[in-house]
Amino acid sequence: xxxxxxxxxxxxxxxxxxxTSFKKISSGYIxxxxxxxxxxxxxxxxxxxxSKVFKKPKDIFYNIDLIQKKxxxxxxxxxxxxxxxxxIVINDSEFWRLMDYEDGSQTFNNTTDPEIALExxxxxxxxxITFENTxxxxxxxxxxxxxxxxxxxxxxxxxxxxxxxxxxKDFSDLINTxxxxxxxxxIVYSSKLNKRLxxxxxxxxxxxxxxxxxxxxxxxxxxxMPGLILYDFGDTVRTLVNPTSEEERDLKKIKFNKxxxxxxxxxxxxxxxxxxxxxxxxxxxxxxxxxxxxxVRALTDHLNGNKYFKVSYPDQNLVRAKNLxxxxxxxxNNEKYMKKIINS
Numbered sequence: 100x101x102x103x104x105x106x107x108x109x110x111x112x113x114x115x116x117x118x119t120s121f122k123k124i125s126s127g128y129i130x131x132x133x134x135x136x137x138x139x140x141x142x143x144x145x146x147x148x149x150s151k152v153f154k155k156p157k158d159i160f161y162n163i164d165l166i167q168k169k170x171x172x173x174x175x176x177x178x179x180x181x182x183x184x185x186x187i188v189i190n191d192s193e194f195w196r197l198m199d200y201e202d203g204s205q206t207f208n209n210t211t212d213p214e215i216a217l218e219x220x221x222x223x224x225x226x227x228i229t230f231e232n233t234x235x236x237x238x239x240x241x242x243x244x245x246x247x248x249x250x251x252x253x254x255x256x257x258x259x260x261x262x263x264x265x266x267x268k269d270f271s272d273l274i275n276t277x278x279x280x281x282x283x284x285x286i287v288y289s290s291k292l293n294k295r296l297x298x299x300x301x302x303x304x305x306x307x308x309x310x311x312x313x314x315x316x317x318x319x320x321x322x323x324m325p326g327l328i329l330y331d332f333g334d335t336v337r338t339l340v341n342p343t344s345e346e347e348r349d350l351k352k353i354k355f356n357k358x359x360x361x362x363x364x365x366x367x368x369x370x371x372x373x374x375x376x377x378x379x380x381x382x383x384x385x386x387x388x389x390x391x392x393x394x395v396r397a398l399t400d401h402l403n404g405n406k407y408f409k410v411s412y413p414d415q416n417l418v419r420a421k422n423l424x425x426x427x428x429x430x431x432n433n434e435k436y437m438k439k440i441i442n443s
Contacts, residue, residue, distance in 0.1 A: 109145070112179070113173065114137065115142060117134070121134065124144075130321070133145045139200070143197050145195065146195070147195050147411065148186075148195075155314040156194040159321050160196075161240055162324060162440055163177070163323070163424070169233075173323070174197050175319065177198055178196075178198065186425050206307060210303065211356060211359065212312070213391075216360075220365060220368070222306050222314040222317060223332070224395055231373070239324065242322065248395075250275070251392055252405060255398065258399045277398070277424070287381060287385070291377070293378065294327070297328070298320065299331065300319060300348075301335045302337075328382075338428075339361050340355050345423060359384065360437065383435075384431075386430045390430065393423045393442065398416065398417065401417045435438065
Protein backbone atom coordinates (compact mmCIF):
# COMPACT_ATOMS: atom_id res chain seq x y z
CA UNK A 100 0.00 0.00 0.00
CA UNK A 101 1.52 3.33 -1.04
CA UNK A 102 0.49 6.78 0.16
CA UNK A 103 -0.77 7.84 -3.28
CA UNK A 104 -3.26 4.97 -3.45
CA UNK A 105 -4.27 5.57 0.15
CA UNK A 106 -5.01 9.24 -0.57
CA UNK A 107 -7.06 8.18 -3.58
CA UNK A 108 -9.16 5.84 -1.43
CA UNK A 109 -9.59 8.35 1.41
CA UNK A 110 -10.66 11.07 -1.02
CA UNK A 111 -13.92 9.14 -1.44
CA UNK A 112 -14.82 9.52 2.25
CA UNK A 113 -15.91 12.48 4.34
CA UNK A 114 -12.81 12.73 6.54
CA UNK A 115 -11.38 15.32 8.91
CA UNK A 116 -7.86 16.62 8.29
CA UNK A 117 -5.16 15.52 5.86
CA UNK A 118 -3.36 12.18 5.73
CA THR A 119 0.05 12.35 7.41
CA SER A 120 0.86 8.65 7.84
CA PHE A 121 -0.60 5.17 8.15
CA LYS A 122 0.23 1.88 9.86
CA LYS A 123 -0.74 -1.63 8.79
CA ILE A 124 -2.41 -3.68 11.52
CA SER A 125 -1.19 -7.26 11.16
CA SER A 126 -3.29 -9.14 13.74
CA GLY A 127 -6.13 -10.08 11.37
CA TYR A 128 -6.09 -13.28 9.33
CA ILE A 129 -8.57 -12.20 6.63
CA UNK A 130 -9.00 -8.48 5.85
CA UNK A 131 -6.32 -5.83 5.23
CA UNK A 132 -6.50 -3.20 7.97
CA UNK A 133 -4.73 0.15 8.39
CA UNK A 134 -4.63 2.78 11.14
CA UNK A 135 -4.93 6.20 9.50
CA UNK A 136 -3.25 9.30 10.95
CA UNK A 137 -4.53 12.71 9.85
CA UNK A 138 -2.74 15.86 10.99
CA UNK A 139 -0.51 13.63 13.11
CA UNK A 140 -3.25 11.93 15.11
CA UNK A 141 -4.78 8.45 14.73
CA UNK A 142 -8.33 9.16 13.56
CA UNK A 143 -9.56 6.27 11.41
CA UNK A 144 -9.36 2.56 10.71
CA UNK A 145 -9.38 1.73 7.00
CA UNK A 146 -10.22 -1.80 5.96
CA UNK A 147 -10.27 -3.71 2.70
CA UNK A 148 -12.77 -6.56 2.85
CA UNK A 149 -11.40 -9.84 1.54
CA SER A 150 -13.89 -10.59 -1.23
CA LYS A 151 -12.36 -14.04 -1.79
CA VAL A 152 -13.65 -14.98 1.67
CA PHE A 153 -16.71 -12.72 1.81
CA LYS A 154 -18.31 -13.42 -1.55
CA LYS A 155 -21.16 -10.93 -0.96
CA PRO A 156 -19.65 -7.93 0.88
CA LYS A 157 -22.88 -5.95 0.50
CA ASP A 158 -24.58 -8.46 2.81
CA ILE A 159 -22.21 -7.39 5.59
CA PHE A 160 -23.36 -3.78 5.28
CA TYR A 161 -26.98 -4.90 4.98
CA ASN A 162 -26.76 -6.62 8.39
CA ILE A 163 -24.98 -3.65 9.97
CA ASP A 164 -27.59 -1.27 8.59
CA LEU A 165 -30.35 -3.49 9.95
CA ILE A 166 -28.84 -3.29 13.42
CA GLN A 167 -28.27 0.45 13.30
CA LYS A 168 -31.81 1.13 12.04
CA LYS A 169 -33.06 -0.49 15.23
CA UNK A 170 -30.84 1.94 17.18
CA UNK A 171 -28.74 -0.91 18.53
CA UNK A 172 -25.11 -0.05 19.16
CA UNK A 173 -22.39 -2.39 17.86
CA UNK A 174 -19.65 0.05 18.85
CA UNK A 175 -18.10 0.89 15.47
CA UNK A 176 -18.90 4.12 13.67
CA UNK A 177 -18.68 3.81 9.90
CA UNK A 178 -17.72 6.93 7.94
CA UNK A 179 -20.00 7.62 4.98
CA UNK A 180 -18.48 7.84 1.54
CA UNK A 181 -19.24 10.80 -0.72
CA UNK A 182 -21.71 8.48 -2.46
CA UNK A 183 -23.83 8.18 0.73
CA UNK A 184 -22.75 4.61 1.35
CA UNK A 185 -20.65 3.16 4.20
CA UNK A 186 -18.13 1.79 1.70
CA ILE A 187 -16.56 2.36 -1.71
CA VAL A 188 -15.76 -0.09 -4.49
CA ILE A 189 -12.63 0.26 -6.62
CA ASN A 190 -11.41 -1.94 -9.48
CA ASP A 191 -14.96 -3.37 -9.61
CA SER A 192 -14.32 -5.81 -6.75
CA GLU A 193 -12.39 -4.13 -3.91
CA PHE A 194 -14.68 -3.07 -1.05
CA TRP A 195 -13.16 -0.50 1.32
CA ARG A 196 -14.69 0.95 4.50
CA LEU A 197 -13.57 3.61 6.92
CA MET A 198 -14.31 3.66 10.65
CA ASP A 199 -13.65 6.20 13.39
CA TYR A 200 -10.68 5.30 15.56
CA GLU A 201 -11.42 4.97 19.28
CA ASP A 202 -8.85 7.25 20.91
CA GLY A 203 -6.60 5.41 23.36
CA SER A 204 -8.08 2.02 22.49
CA GLN A 205 -6.13 -1.23 22.47
CA THR A 206 -6.49 -4.96 21.84
CA PHE A 207 -4.69 -8.00 23.24
CA ASN A 208 -3.59 -11.13 21.38
CA ASN A 209 -3.18 -13.09 24.61
CA THR A 210 -3.18 -12.31 28.33
CA THR A 211 -2.97 -13.78 31.82
CA ASP A 212 -4.70 -10.80 33.48
CA PRO A 213 -7.95 -11.88 35.25
CA GLU A 214 -9.29 -8.32 35.03
CA ILE A 215 -9.15 -8.50 31.24
CA ALA A 216 -10.97 -11.84 31.37
CA LEU A 217 -13.64 -10.24 33.56
CA GLU A 218 -14.07 -7.39 31.07
CA UNK A 219 -14.31 -9.84 28.17
CA UNK A 220 -17.15 -11.58 29.98
CA UNK A 221 -18.94 -8.27 30.45
CA UNK A 222 -18.51 -7.24 26.79
CA UNK A 223 -19.77 -10.56 25.42
CA UNK A 224 -22.64 -10.66 27.90
CA UNK A 225 -23.68 -7.12 27.00
CA UNK A 226 -23.63 -8.01 23.29
CA UNK A 227 -25.98 -10.95 23.77
CA ILE A 228 -28.33 -9.14 26.12
CA THR A 229 -28.56 -6.24 23.66
CA PHE A 230 -29.58 -8.52 20.79
CA GLU A 231 -31.60 -11.03 22.78
CA ASN A 232 -35.00 -10.40 21.14
CA THR A 233 -33.77 -9.58 17.64
CA UNK A 234 -35.81 -10.84 14.70
CA UNK A 235 -33.31 -13.16 13.01
CA UNK A 236 -35.41 -13.78 9.90
CA UNK A 237 -34.29 -10.50 8.33
CA UNK A 238 -30.55 -11.14 8.66
CA UNK A 239 -28.31 -12.48 5.91
CA UNK A 240 -26.03 -15.47 6.50
CA UNK A 241 -22.65 -13.97 5.63
CA UNK A 242 -20.76 -17.28 5.46
CA UNK A 243 -22.73 -20.46 4.89
CA UNK A 244 -21.99 -23.26 7.40
CA UNK A 245 -19.31 -21.07 8.99
CA UNK A 246 -19.34 -23.00 12.27
CA UNK A 247 -20.69 -26.30 10.98
CA UNK A 248 -18.18 -28.93 12.07
CA UNK A 249 -19.70 -31.60 9.78
CA UNK A 250 -19.10 -29.29 6.81
CA UNK A 251 -15.54 -28.53 7.96
CA UNK A 252 -14.81 -32.24 8.36
CA UNK A 253 -16.12 -32.87 4.84
CA UNK A 254 -13.85 -30.13 3.46
CA UNK A 255 -10.95 -31.66 5.40
CA UNK A 256 -11.66 -35.13 4.02
CA UNK A 257 -11.84 -33.72 0.48
CA UNK A 258 -8.40 -32.13 0.98
CA UNK A 259 -6.98 -35.42 2.30
CA UNK A 260 -8.21 -37.30 -0.78
CA UNK A 261 -5.93 -35.16 -2.93
CA UNK A 262 -2.82 -36.22 -0.99
CA UNK A 263 -0.53 -39.00 -2.12
CA UNK A 264 0.37 -41.81 0.31
CA UNK A 265 3.71 -40.28 1.26
CA UNK A 266 2.11 -36.95 2.09
CA UNK A 267 -0.62 -38.60 4.18
CA LYS A 268 2.10 -40.21 6.34
CA ASP A 269 3.37 -36.74 7.26
CA PHE A 270 -0.03 -35.84 8.74
CA SER A 271 -1.20 -39.25 9.94
CA ASP A 272 -1.14 -38.36 13.65
CA LEU A 273 -3.18 -35.19 13.14
CA ILE A 274 -5.60 -36.95 10.80
CA ASN A 275 -6.15 -39.74 13.34
CA THR A 276 -6.70 -37.21 16.14
CA UNK A 277 -9.26 -35.31 14.06
CA UNK A 278 -11.14 -38.50 13.18
CA UNK A 279 -11.12 -39.64 16.82
CA UNK A 280 -12.29 -36.38 18.37
CA UNK A 281 -14.81 -35.14 15.79
CA UNK A 282 -17.51 -37.50 17.08
CA UNK A 283 -17.38 -35.92 20.54
CA UNK A 284 -18.98 -32.74 19.19
CA UNK A 285 -21.93 -34.22 17.31
CA ILE A 286 -24.27 -33.49 20.23
CA VAL A 287 -23.97 -29.76 19.47
CA TYR A 288 -25.49 -30.28 16.02
CA SER A 289 -28.12 -32.80 17.07
CA SER A 290 -29.43 -30.71 19.98
CA LYS A 291 -32.24 -28.23 19.41
CA LEU A 292 -30.55 -25.04 20.53
CA ASN A 293 -31.83 -21.48 20.19
CA LYS A 294 -30.46 -19.45 17.32
CA ARG A 295 -29.29 -16.01 18.43
CA LEU A 296 -27.68 -13.02 16.75
CA UNK A 297 -23.99 -13.81 17.30
CA UNK A 298 -20.68 -12.16 16.57
CA UNK A 299 -19.28 -15.54 15.45
CA UNK A 300 -15.62 -14.46 15.78
CA UNK A 301 -15.44 -13.16 19.34
CA UNK A 302 -11.84 -14.10 20.09
CA UNK A 303 -9.81 -11.96 22.50
CA UNK A 304 -8.19 -9.71 19.90
CA UNK A 305 -11.63 -8.83 18.53
CA UNK A 306 -12.57 -7.19 21.83
CA UNK A 307 -11.62 -3.52 22.14
CA UNK A 308 -10.40 -2.02 25.42
CA UNK A 309 -9.79 1.55 26.53
CA UNK A 310 -6.42 2.73 27.87
CA UNK A 311 -7.43 1.65 31.38
CA UNK A 312 -8.15 -1.92 30.19
CA UNK A 313 -11.91 -1.53 30.48
CA UNK A 314 -13.81 -3.49 27.84
CA UNK A 315 -15.58 -1.39 25.19
CA UNK A 316 -17.15 -3.59 22.52
CA UNK A 317 -16.55 -6.29 19.91
CA UNK A 318 -14.83 -5.30 16.67
CA UNK A 319 -14.45 -7.04 13.26
CA UNK A 320 -18.21 -7.32 12.94
CA UNK A 321 -18.32 -8.87 9.43
CA UNK A 322 -19.55 -12.21 10.76
CA UNK A 323 -22.52 -10.90 12.76
CA MET A 324 -25.34 -13.26 11.77
CA PRO A 325 -27.60 -15.90 13.36
CA GLY A 326 -25.72 -18.62 15.21
CA LEU A 327 -25.38 -20.42 18.53
CA ILE A 328 -24.22 -18.76 21.73
CA LEU A 329 -21.80 -21.69 22.03
CA TYR A 330 -19.77 -20.24 19.15
CA ASP A 331 -19.18 -16.90 20.85
CA PHE A 332 -18.64 -18.40 24.31
CA GLY A 333 -16.18 -21.03 23.09
CA ASP A 334 -14.20 -18.65 20.90
CA THR A 335 -13.76 -16.05 23.64
CA VAL A 336 -12.88 -18.51 26.38
CA ARG A 337 -10.39 -20.51 24.33
CA THR A 338 -8.37 -17.34 23.64
CA LEU A 339 -8.48 -16.27 27.29
CA VAL A 340 -7.60 -19.42 29.22
CA ASN A 341 -4.74 -20.45 26.92
CA PRO A 342 -1.72 -18.28 27.86
CA THR A 343 -0.04 -18.88 24.48
CA SER A 344 -0.93 -17.63 21.01
CA GLU A 345 -2.08 -19.80 18.10
CA GLU A 346 1.43 -19.42 16.67
CA GLU A 347 3.19 -21.18 19.57
CA ARG A 348 5.19 -24.18 18.34
CA ASP A 349 6.01 -25.59 21.79
CA LEU A 350 2.81 -27.47 22.61
CA LYS A 351 3.96 -28.02 26.21
CA LYS A 352 3.29 -24.33 26.87
CA ILE A 353 -0.41 -24.73 26.08
CA LYS A 354 -2.37 -24.73 29.35
CA PHE A 355 -5.86 -24.15 30.74
CA ASN A 356 -5.80 -21.18 33.13
CA LYS A 357 -8.63 -21.83 35.60
CA UNK A 358 -8.35 -18.43 37.24
CA UNK A 359 -9.02 -16.74 33.90
CA UNK A 360 -12.07 -18.94 33.33
CA UNK A 361 -13.57 -18.01 36.70
CA UNK A 362 -13.03 -14.29 36.00
CA UNK A 363 -14.67 -14.55 32.57
CA UNK A 364 -17.70 -16.41 33.98
CA UNK A 365 -18.09 -13.68 36.62
CA UNK A 366 -18.36 -11.04 33.88
CA UNK A 367 -20.58 -13.23 31.70
CA UNK A 368 -23.02 -14.02 34.54
CA UNK A 369 -25.96 -11.81 33.32
CA UNK A 370 -26.18 -13.78 30.07
CA UNK A 371 -25.40 -17.09 31.77
CA UNK A 372 -28.50 -16.65 33.93
CA UNK A 373 -30.59 -15.66 30.93
CA UNK A 374 -30.05 -18.55 28.51
CA UNK A 375 -31.72 -21.96 28.32
CA UNK A 376 -30.48 -24.93 30.34
CA UNK A 377 -29.62 -26.97 27.23
CA UNK A 378 -27.37 -24.09 26.09
CA UNK A 379 -25.70 -23.86 29.51
CA UNK A 380 -25.06 -27.60 29.54
CA UNK A 381 -23.05 -27.42 26.30
CA UNK A 382 -21.02 -24.30 27.02
CA UNK A 383 -18.01 -26.26 28.41
CA UNK A 384 -17.93 -28.47 25.31
CA UNK A 385 -17.86 -25.35 23.11
CA UNK A 386 -14.50 -24.35 24.61
CA UNK A 387 -13.09 -27.50 22.95
CA UNK A 388 -15.32 -27.36 19.86
CA UNK A 389 -14.17 -23.94 18.65
CA UNK A 390 -10.38 -24.52 18.72
CA UNK A 391 -10.92 -28.00 17.29
CA UNK A 392 -12.93 -26.58 14.38
CA UNK A 393 -10.40 -23.77 13.82
CA UNK A 394 -7.63 -26.36 13.86
CA VAL A 395 -9.41 -28.48 11.25
CA ARG A 396 -9.88 -25.37 9.10
CA ALA A 397 -6.21 -24.38 9.45
CA LEU A 398 -4.98 -27.85 8.48
CA THR A 399 -7.42 -27.99 5.56
CA ASP A 400 -6.15 -24.62 4.34
CA HIS A 401 -2.55 -25.84 4.70
CA LEU A 402 -3.32 -28.92 2.61
CA ASN A 403 -5.07 -26.75 0.00
CA GLY A 404 -2.14 -24.36 -0.35
CA ASN A 405 -3.01 -21.59 2.14
CA LYS A 406 -5.83 -20.00 0.17
CA TYR A 407 -7.97 -18.75 3.08
CA PHE A 408 -5.90 -17.59 6.07
CA LYS A 409 -2.99 -15.20 5.67
CA VAL A 410 0.39 -16.82 6.27
CA SER A 411 3.87 -15.35 6.59
CA TYR A 412 5.68 -18.68 6.15
CA PRO A 413 4.63 -21.96 4.41
CA ASP A 414 3.91 -24.10 7.51
CA GLN A 415 2.11 -21.42 9.55
CA ASN A 416 -1.32 -23.00 9.14
CA LEU A 417 0.14 -26.37 10.15
CA VAL A 418 1.55 -24.79 13.33
CA ARG A 419 -1.85 -23.25 14.05
CA ALA A 420 -3.61 -26.57 13.48
CA LYS A 421 -1.37 -28.51 15.89
CA ASN A 422 -1.67 -25.73 18.49
CA LEU A 423 -5.45 -25.45 18.30
CA UNK A 424 -6.16 -29.17 18.32
CA UNK A 425 -3.83 -29.65 21.29
CA UNK A 426 -5.75 -27.02 23.23
CA UNK A 427 -9.06 -28.66 22.25
CA UNK A 428 -7.82 -31.86 23.88
CA UNK A 429 -6.84 -29.94 27.04
CA UNK A 430 -10.23 -28.20 27.12
CA UNK A 431 -12.00 -31.56 26.93
CA ASN A 432 -10.00 -32.68 29.95
CA ASN A 433 -11.32 -29.62 31.83
CA GLU A 434 -14.97 -30.05 30.80
CA LYS A 435 -16.12 -31.24 34.25
CA TYR A 436 -14.33 -28.35 35.93
CA MET A 437 -16.02 -25.82 33.63
CA LYS A 438 -19.45 -27.36 34.29
CA LYS A 439 -18.84 -27.05 38.03
CA ILE A 440 -17.96 -23.35 37.78
CA ILE A 441 -20.88 -22.58 35.45
CA ASN A 442 -23.40 -24.39 37.64
CA SER A 443 -22.12 -22.76 40.80
